[in-house]
Amino acid sequence: MNGSTSRAAQVSMNALGKLFGDKRALDDVSIDVEPGTFLVLLGPSGSGKTTLLRCLAGIERPSNGTITIGGNVVAGPKTFVPPERRGLAMVFQDYALWPHLSVRKNVAYPLATSSLAKSERSKRCDDLLERVGISHLGGRFPNELSGGEQQRVALARALAADVGLILFDEPLSNLDADRREQLRIEIATLTREAGATALYITHDQSEAFALADQIGVLNQGRLVQFDTPENIYRHPTTAFVARFTGVSGEFPVKVLSEKGGSRVVVALPFASSHTIEASSIERLEPHADVSLFVRASGVSLGPPANDEGVRGVIRDVAFNGRGYDHVVDVGEGFSLTKIFAPLRFDRGRNVKVCFDSSACFVMDPTREVSQ
Numbered sequence: 121m122n123g124s125t126s127r128a129a130q131v132s133m134n135a136l137g138k139l140f141g142d143k144r145a146l147d148d149v150s151i152d153v154e155p156g157t158f159l160v161l162l163g164p165s166g167s168g169k170t171t172l173l174r175c176l177a178g179i180e181r182p183s184n185g186t187i188t189i190g191g192n193v194v195a196g197p198k199t200f201v202p203p204e205r206r207g208l209a210m211v212f213q214d215y216a217l218w219p220h221l222s223v224r225k226n227v228a229y230p231l232a233t234s235s236l237a238k239s240e241r242s243k244r245c246d247d248l249l250e251r252v253g254i255s256h257l258g259g260r261f262p263n264e265l266s267g268g269e270q271q272r273v274a275l276a277r278a279l280a281a282d283v284g285l286i287l288f289d290e291p292l293s294n295l296d297a298d299r300r301e302q303l304r305i306e307i308a309t310l311t312r313e314a315g316a317t318a319l320y321i322t323h324d325q326s327e328a329f330a331l332a333d334q335i336g337v338l339n340q341g342r343l344v345q346f347d348t349p350e351n352i353y354r355h356p357t358t359a360f361v362a363r364f365t366g367v368s369g370e371f372p373v374k375v376l377s378e379k380g381g382s383r384v385v386v387a388l389p390f391a392s393s394h395t396i397e398a399s400s401i402e403r404l405e406p407h408a409d410v411s412l413f414v415r416a417s418g419v420s421l422g423p424p425a426n427d428e429g430v431r432g433v434i435r436d437v438a439f440n441g442r443g444y445d446h447v448v449d450v451g452e453g454f455s456l457t458k459i460f461a462p463l464r465f466d467r468g469r470n471v472k473v474c475f476d477s478s479a480c481f482v483m484d485p486t487r488e489v490s491q
C-alpha cells in the first residue's frame with residue numbers, strides 16, 4: 121500500500137451478481153478494497169474477471185448487489201452511475217487510444233476538462249510522458265508505436281486523469297515477455313506513486329503475485345479466496361486455488377496420523393516408507409484419502425548419497441537465467457516439476473528429493489469452494 125492515499129478511493133462490492141441469460145457470470149461476490157490497495161483479480165478464462173471489471177467501470181450493469189466507489193453507490197437496485205461519473209480511469213488490453221490524436225494529445229485528453237491553466241496542463245503532460253519513458257514519442261500517432269509504447273501512452277493517460285481508482289484489464293497480455301516485465305514494474309511503481317487504488321485483472325499467477333497487495337481468486341463467477349499473495353501461496357484454501365497458483369506436484373495420499381495444530385503425517389505414494397508432515401486447513405481423521413500438494417519452493421535436490429529425501433531421476437532440466445528448473449521422476453509414474461537448483465542436475469542423473477513441510481498441504485482434491 122502507498123503512503124500518499126489522499127485521493128485513493130475505497131471500493132466495495134456487495135453480493136454482486138451478473139446473469140447473461142441463464143449464464144451466471146458473477147455469483148454473490150463481495151469484496152472491500154481499502155484506499156491505496158493494489159488488488160489483483162486472478163482467475164482462469166471464463167471465471168468472471170472481465171465481467172466484474174466492466175461492472176465496476178459502469179460498462180455492464182450488475183443483475184444483483186451494489187458497488188460503492190469512494191463512498192458513493194454507483195450501482196445498486198435503484199442506482200446506475202455512468203462510467204464518466206465514477207471517478208475512475210481504465211487501461212485496456214488492446215490499448216484503446218484515440219487513433220487520430222498524437223501521443224501527447226492522447227495523454228492530455230483527460231486534462232481538457234481540468235481546472236489547470238494551459239501551461240500547467242502542458243507541464244503535467246510532459247511530466248507523465250517522462251515518467252512512462254516516452255517523452256521522445258509525443259508527436260507520433262498510435263499506429264506509429266509498438267504495443268509496449270502504446271500501453272505506456274494508455275498508462276500515462278490513466279494517470280493524467282488523476283482519479284482515485286484505476287482499472288487494468290489484462291494490460292500486459294499482448295506484449296512479449298521482455299516488455300511485459302518492464303511495463304509491469306512501471307505499472308506497479310507509478311500507480312502506487314499516484315496514490316490511486318488499483319484493480320487489475322489477469323489469468324497469470326506470476327503477474328498477480330508480483331503486483332498485488334491483495335489477490336482475489338475467481339472461479340466460475342465466485343470469489344474463492346481473498347488474501348495477501350503470501351497467504352494465498354502458503355495457505356491456499358481449496359484445491360482449485362492451490363493448482364491455479366502453481367504446484368510442483370499433486371499426489372493421492374492417506375493420512376497416517378494427526379499431529380494437532382492443523383498438521384498431519386502422510387505417506388508418499390511413491391516411497392511408502394517415507395512420511396512427511398503437511399498442513400491441513402481442516403481436521404482430518406487417520407486413514408482419510410486426500411491429496412498432497414507441494415509448492416515448488418518446498419522441494420530441493422541433493423546428491424543420491426544424501427541420507428535425507430526420496431529417490432528420484434532427473435527427466436528434464438531448463439536453464440532459467442538464475443539457475444535451473446528440473447522435472448524429477450520419483451517413481452510409480454509420479455513426477456515433480458519446476459524444482460529450482462542453482463546448479464544443474466543433468467538428465468538421467470539420480471538425485472535425492474527433499475520436502476520442506478511448510479510448503480506441503482493436504483486437501484480434498486475435489487473441493488473448489490472454501491468452507
Ligand code: ATP
Pocket residue numbers: 140141143144145163164165166167168169170171172323
Ligand atoms: P477471459 O480471461 O477469457 O477474458 P473472464 O474471466 O474475463 O475470461 P468473463 O469474460 O467475465 O470471464 O466471462 C464470464 C462468463 O460469462 C463466461 O462464461 C462468458 O462466456 C460469459 N459471458 C461474458 N459476457 C457475456 C455476454 N455478453 N453474453 C453471454 N455470456 C457472457
